[in-house]
Amino acid sequence: MSDALSEREEPTGASSGLLANDNLVRRIGEVVAGLFLAVVLGVLGWTVFSEVDPDLLQTIFPRFVTAYLLVIRIVIVSSILSVSAGIIVGLARISSSPLTSNVARGYIEFFRGTPLLFQLFLIYFGIPSLWGTGQFPISDWEIPAAVIGLTLNHAAYVGEAMRGGINAVPDGQMEAARSIGMSRVQAMREVILPQAWRNALAAIGNDQIILVKDTSLLTLISVPEIMQVFRSVNSATFDPWTPLVWVCLFYLAVTLPMSKLVGVLEARADWGSDRKSLAKRLGSRMPGGGTS
Structure with missing residues (x-):
């Protein structure tokens, strides 16, 4: 016992x-x-x-504000373009056409497999060299080159995230949508893509935060962004710590709200409500409007 x-x-x-x-x-x-x-x-x-020199901190503040506003504009335009292009690249990546799929795959492999700095140099220095000396039609090429480089680079990452998000949606949902008369395009737009977007949201959000930090490379193609202002102040005063305070704070002023926004969007991804909405959309296409 x-x-x-x-x-x-x-x-x-x-x-x-x-x-x-x-x-x-x-x-x-x-x-x-x-x-x-x-x-x-x-x-x-x-x-x-x-x-840190408080007087210098106050003196250089307006220059960092100007650079910060420029970074915001570049980030907004590049984010919108890269996400839009990335969705197209992701759809092309899963295309049933071998040509379309392989071209999209080659695009992704190139832009993910080479450094962003190389791509910026290729665009900033390489494209104008195709024209004769002084004949390039765009005089202020720095900012357009920056937007193009960031967009092309991050569209590759968004495209791969979307491909993974689409592949994570069960195949039966496409079959169910097609069985009630939806075309493949309709099924992709109304059934698959909303769920794929939610699957890929975290990866896409993280990539857009990385895009913000990648703007620090734009100083090497003469874009007057935050790091360019730091280099200018440091070379004039030989004081690295004072301008670095503003560098840190202004980058965090962009990335922290973006991180919060991504968290809010993820929290609002109510899969229960999404399933009800999906059932309602599919049911409305069934004979008699039922939702069986």
């Missing part, structure tokens, strides 16, 4: 030991995280109070 009782008590004891170990691991993690935070805040505080 006592042996049987001890055997029954062993799982409880083992469970208690496991919980104790889990609590220990959690406490160790909290201590390590707290120490890391303290070190980071200490270094930042020491740097701000000892290395």
Whole structure:
């Protein structure tokens, strides 16, 4: 009897030991995280109070605001174009036509397989060289080249995300839509793409945040963006820390709201409501308007 009782008590004891170990691991993690935070805040505080010049910080602020507004405009245009083009690339990637699919695949492999800086140089320096000296029709080529480069690069990533999102939708949904008389295009537009978009939303959102950070490379093609202002101030004052404060804050002023927006969009992806809406759309096309 006592042996049987001890055997029954062993799982409880083992469970208690496991919980104790889990609590220990959690406490160790909290201590390590707290120490890391303290070190980071200490270094930042020491740097701000000892290395940052408040007068210079105020003086250069308008220049960073101008650069920030330019970055916002570039990001908005490039994001809209890259997401729009990426959806088309994703659809082409799953096309039943081998030619269309292979061309889209080649596009994705090229722009994902070569550095963005190479692509910017190719567009900024290579395209004007196709004209004779001084004959290129666009005088201020920096910003158009930046938008084109960012759009082409990130459309490849969005396209691959959309391909994955479409492939994650069960095949039966396309079959069900076709069985009630929808064309393939109608089924893709009304049934598959809304779900594929939600499947790919996190990846697309992360890519657009990366697009913001990629604008730092535009300084190398003479775009007067945030990093270009930093380089100018640093070369004139030999003070890297003061302008770096504004660099950090202005980039975070773009990326943090974008991260929040992506989180809100993901949270609003109510799959239950989507299924009801999908059933309603499909049901309205069935004979008699039923939703069986």
